[in-house]
């Protein structure tokens with residue numbers, strides 16, 4: 109697929125989401141922009157607390173107090189979701205944009221049977237041209253369940269009767285019930301044991317292959333990301349520091365923070381001493397002036413404290429926000445460390 | 449979910465009977481721990497009030513024989529248990545020779561009619577308002593009004609009862625002041641009687657509702673805050689479901705579970721719990737007879753009433769135990 113032919117399905121522009129606290133606003137998402145293209149899987153990575161879930165909830169328009177969307181746009185087919193009225197937004201939910209929540213969490217209503225929870229969303233969104241009566245609904249739900257590899261008996265079960273991996277597959281079946289164009293999976297394999305993780309990941313891959321949906325996968329398992337996604341968005345403290353294809357992100361990560369993240373992936377052939385990386389060091393209510401990563405960056409320069417770096421495409425398929433990369437007169441970029 | 453396993457039912461019934469037996473024994477023992485016995489206490493009271501009582505010794509002996517107090521204790525105890533099974537609580541001491549069971553039998557329907565209805569309304573209203581306090585789609589005005597309405601919760605029921613009486617009975621004259629139905633109406637299934645009962649019951653019921661709904665509302669509010677943060681509620685919103693449907697099927701349905709248990713226990717104790725309300729409104733229910741019995745030191749009536757309260761509480765708890773798996777599928781009947 110050439111880059112020019114890709115059609116964007118979801119575009120986030122300068123999204124800012126703050127949480128109000130007694131000591132001031134936490135800048136959980138602080139001006140992020142990215143594009144999700146038709147049929148691609150975008151990995152959203154970054155350490156815990158960097159704002160991945162907040163960004164996802166912002167896209168889904170599910171931010172509740174004390175959180176609030178300060179500014180920005182979330183465009184789907186040219187329509188800004190932030191400007192939609194309650195009813196239109198509700199109609200658009202799930203039929204266009206679905207969520208696979210975190211694995212093994214209580215994402216299913218404990219007092220409803222599995223089929224009831226899939227049924228209600230199908231019923232809610234049925235249109236005049238596409239209505240289901242009871243006799244059609246059951247085979248449809250059974251089809252969805254078997255499609256994610258669940259036995260028929262799951263249909264009548266309650267969530268507490270299912271294992272974590274089964275619950276997660278119910279969630280995936282639910283997510284694809286209305287054939288949405290975009291699915292956001294927020295840590296959908298975390299909190300599951302490794303074998304189950306792979307099963308769930310495979311199910312997600314099937315969703316992508318069979319249905320051609322575009323997906324945003326949030327997670328911190330870099331190994332899993334490498335297998336599943338096309339491009340990686342690296343977030344740090346509410347901002348995007350790098351967007352790169354998987355190849356670039358793993359072979360030559362550009363941002364010092366991306367390098368730390370990739371370095372932390374263990375391999376058998378080459379045992380590295382564990383790199384100690386602390387959490388976000390600055391107060392999230394009061395981000396430093398200039399580059400967001402300056403307090404932890406081993407290559408910090410005087411300029412980093414003065415001005416925030418813009419995100420620029422340093423080579424095809426790799427955008428980074430870092431002063432280490434300087435544009436040459438011929439238009440290409442070079443690493444300032446190479447000559448220093 | 450589904451049918452209650454027979455074995456579990458039997459085991460639960462055993463516990464029920466055991467509870468009642470143990471409490472019945474306690475009720476029997478406690479008065480006997482006091483020095484003397486109820487009869488000498490009563491005659492003593494009489495002589496205090498009226499000076500010397502002619503032939504008091506013979507009176508005491510006569511009564512002791514009549515109440516079986518001259519028998520050895522184990523016989524007394526066995527007799528007591530046998531009588532309980534037939535709901536025979538002996539005779540009232542204060543209004544001898546009316547049987548206690550007759551006094552209770554007359555009061556119980558009134559208490560049931562008034563309080564079960566009032567408490568059910570209280571429960572439904574309190575929980576609905578508590579849920580509305582949290583729901584994001586509730587109009588602002590309602591969110592402000594609910595806490596204001598709960599002022600009554602912090603006022604003792606005797607005061608809010610008097611307040612209601614004063615406003616609606618004395619000043620507005622909308623409702624009668626006293627009693628359960630108007631004098632001169634023949635109790636039965638006829639319209640004037642039913643209307644009169646409703647008219648007389650409204651104020652006491654209102655007092656119960658006003659004083660108690662706040663507790664349910666606050667409990668529900670707390671549960672709703674917890675449920676609101678649950679992942680499944682967030683997912684329900686992401687699914688684009690109707691907000692009203694999300695409110696009752698995803699939020700209230702889960703938040704109300706602990707409230708149901710609490711409600712059953714309240715139903716069990718309501719007989720004794722609303723003594724003051726019945727007293728203020730001159731309502732001839734269980735609360736009233738318990739109140740009168742305490743004043744008159746009528747042990748027999750107190751004992752009988754206590755036994756009824758115990759049976760109702762134990763019964764309510766058993767019913768909750770048996771039916772809880774129907775409302776919460778995560779709970780199963782033990783051992784299944």
Ligand SMILES: Nc1ncnc2c1ncn2[C@@H]1O[C@H](COP(=O)(O)OP(=O)(O)O)[C@@H](O)[C@H]1O
Pocket residue numbers: 127128129134136154155156157158159160161162163173174175392
């Ligand atoms: N309800 C909240 N109130 C205040 N701060 C919050 C709230 N929810 C999240 N945050 C803060 O927002 C930041 C981003 O959180 P989150 O989006 O959950 O991160 P991630 O999903 O990447 O782990 C964190 O610093 C977190 O402390």
Ligand SMILES: [Mg+2]
Pocket residue numbers: 160161162295
């Ligand atoms: Mg998260």
